[in-house]
Amino acid sequence: MKIHPLITDTTTLAELCARLAQSPFVCVDTEFMRENTYWPELCLVQIGNEEEAAAIDPLADGIDLSPLLDLLTDNEDVLKVFHAGGQDVEIIFNLTGKTPHPIFDTQIAMMAVSQSEQIGYANLVESWLGKTVDKGARFTDWSRRPLSDRQIEYAIGDVTYLATIFPRILKKLRKTDRGVWLDAEMERLADAANYQVQPDQAWQRLRAPSRNAAVLGRMKALAAWREMEAQDKNIPRGRIMRDETLADIAGHPPKSQADLAKVRGLSQGWRDNEIGRRLMAVLEQAEPLPKDEMPIRNERGAPLGKEGSLVADLLKLLLKIKARELDVAARLLARSDELEALAAGLRDLPMLQGWRREVFGRDALELVEGRLAFAVKEGRMVMTRVDEAAADPLLQEQADAAE
Numbered sequence: 001m002k003i004h005p006l007i008t009d010t011t012t013l014a015e016l017c018a019r020l021a022q023s024p025f026v027c028v029d030t031e032f033m034r035e036n037t038y039w040p041e042l043c044l045v046q047i048g049n050e051e052e053a054a055a056i057d058p059l060a061d062g063i064d065l066s067p068l069l070d071l072l073t074d075n076e077d078v079l080k081v082f083h084a085g086g087q088d089v090e091i092i093f094n095l096t097g098k099t100p101h102p103i104f105d106t107q108i109a110m111m112a113v114s115q116s117e118q119i120g121y122a123n124l125v126e127s128w129l130g131k132t133v134d135k136g137a138r139f140t141d142w143s144r145r146p147l148s149d150r151q152i153e154y155a156i157g158d159v160t161y162l163a164t165i166f167p168r169i170l171k172k173l174r175k176t177d178r179g180v181w182l183d184a185e186m187e188r189l190a191d192a193a194n195y196q197v198q199p200d201q202a203w204q205r206l207r208a209p210s211r212n213a214a215v216l217g218r219m220k221a222l223a224a225w226r227e228m229e230a231q232d233k234n235i236p237r238g239r240i241m242r243d244e245t246l247a248d249i250a251g252h253p254p255k256s257q258a259d260l261a262k263v264r265g266l267s268q269g270w271r272d273n274e275i276g277r278r279l280m281a282v283l284e285q286a287e288p289l290p291k292d293e294m295p296i297r298n299e300r301g302a303p304l305g306k307e308g309s310l311v312a313d314l315l316k317l318l319l320k321i322k323a324r325e326l327d328v329a330a331r332l333l334a335r336s337d338e339l340e341a342l343a344a345g346l347r348d349l350p351m352l353q354g355w356r357r358e359v360f361g362r363d364a365l366e367l368v369e370g371r372l373a374f375a376v377k378e379g380r381m382v383m384t385r386v387d388e389a390a391a392d393p394l395l396q397e398q399a400d401a402a403e
Contacts, residue, residue: 001160002052006152008060010067016047016054017067023049025079027166028072028100029158030088031142038230038237042091043142048159050167055156059145065095073098081166083107083121083158086189093195103190106162109169111329112178121158128165133157181332181355199227206243208295209251213288216295219250221286225279240275241265253283311368312343318367321381322360333360342368 007013020026031044045056045068058065072080073096080100082088084107093099106124110116116123122133140151173179188194203223208216226246230237241249245265254260257280260270270276316339323330334351341349342364352361363383366372375384 001048001050001163003156003160004052004054006147007054007056008063010062010064013056013063013065014067016052017071019052020047020049021071021075021078023051023078025049025081025104025166026071027053027081027159027162028085028088029082029155029162030091031140031155032087032091033141033143034236036235038234039094040087040091041143042095044147044155046155046159048156048163050163053156053160053163055152057147059143069096072100076102079104081106081162083124083162084118086194089189090195093192097192099190099192099195101190103186104166105186105189106166106169108185108189109173109182111332112181113169113172113176113328115323115327115329117329117331121162124165125161128168129161131161133161178328184354185332197227197231199224199231202227204295206247209247211294213291213294215251216289216293218253218283218286219247220289220293221282222246222250222279225282229275229278249279249283254280256280308340308343312340314367314374315339315343315364317374317381318364318372318383319360321383322363326359334364339364 004012004016007016026047026049029046030042031046032040032042034040042058045058045065047054047056047068056065056068057063069092071078072092079102081104082100083105085103085105089099089103107119110119110124119127122135125131125133134154134157140147140154142151170179173182200220203216203220206219206223208219210216222241223246226237226240229240233240242265245263248265249263254263257276258271260266260276260279261268263270270279316336319330319334319339322333326333333356338349338351342351347365349361350356352365363372366385367383371386373384373386375382
């Protein structure tokens with residue numbers, strides 16, 4: 001594989017992208033900094049295929065990233081391959097208003113060919129290539145210039161190894177006929193709605209202090225205000241106010257701006273500064289949260305209760321058995337909150353739709369409805385239909401014991 005010197009000019013970048021546009025796929029990775037900013041600062045882009053790879057310096061004077069961004073967002077003939085690419089996709093969306101498409105994420109794909117839930121890149125390289133990734137440059141300040149040869153080599157390695165691993169993962173997916181399982185997951189990763197910042201929905205990421213409509217209304221208003229303040233100043237939202245402080249103010253609103261100085265997590269300056277005045281204005285204008293926006297209790301429908309919790313535990317055991325049998329990550333089949341929702345009586349769930357219903361959801365539903373039981377065969381936990389158990393006295397005895 002040919003490794004190019006660091007690209008710092010538009011002409012060389014355009015030539016590289018023109019060649020890569022003829023490839024069936026390109027592997028992509030980014031290095032960025034966001035510790036001190038609201039918006040992630042793109043510091044380096046690595047891209048390559050099986051023949052060549054390069055690192056691109058987006059901070060270089062005069063460089064125009066348009067050839068690269070056009071390749072990633074507008075060329076539907078080239079598959080864009082990432083590993084754990086959510087933040088990479090977010091950066092590209094912030095720059096263009098579009099997401100890479102079509103897209104493939106090897107971390108997600110690994111869930112369909114192994115029991116790895118969220119395999120890291122170093123472990124991916126180790127398991128497929130038997131090589132150890134140099135982790136010495138992980139904590140590099142990628143915004144500082146110049147970058148050393150070691151830093152650039154480390155960064156490019158993220159796509160050179162991936163260009164070798166991706167075809168192997170794809171081959172295994174085809175052999176197991178599980179590629180279709182991932183279609184919806186990849187489309188979800190590429191869905192622009194995941195990366196659109198909507199301040200009025202920011203409160204949904206927070207832990208609600210209560211189900212009181214007035215408290216939740218204040219939380220929604222404060223979270224939206226904090227989001228816009230952080231965007232305007234381009235600083236992390238936690239620098240404006242921590243989540244716990246926001247929830248505390250929503251639950252126990254100060255009567256006056258002077259009282260802000262008594263709130264844990266705020267400085268004395270809030271009693272008379274401009275941002276404190278804006279916060280108090282937000283609280284004064286906040287309205288109770290409408291009924292149609294109230295969160296579902298426990299986010300899982302009705303409370304489970306003692307018996308429901310036991311059913312949920314049985315479903316989690318079933319999930320472990322199925323994941324082991326299929327050699328896939330349990331999380332690909334269903335999530336814990338879905339299992340609890342099923343135990344609570346809900347049925348409109350992803351695990352009961354499409355391929356998930358076929359490989360897991362139907363059995364989960366039958367377990368809840370009493371048509372499936374646990375049994376032990378040759379020292380292994382297996383599932384058996386209740387009618388099958390009835391035909392076999394030993395299985396019936398084991399099924400009765402499980403109940």
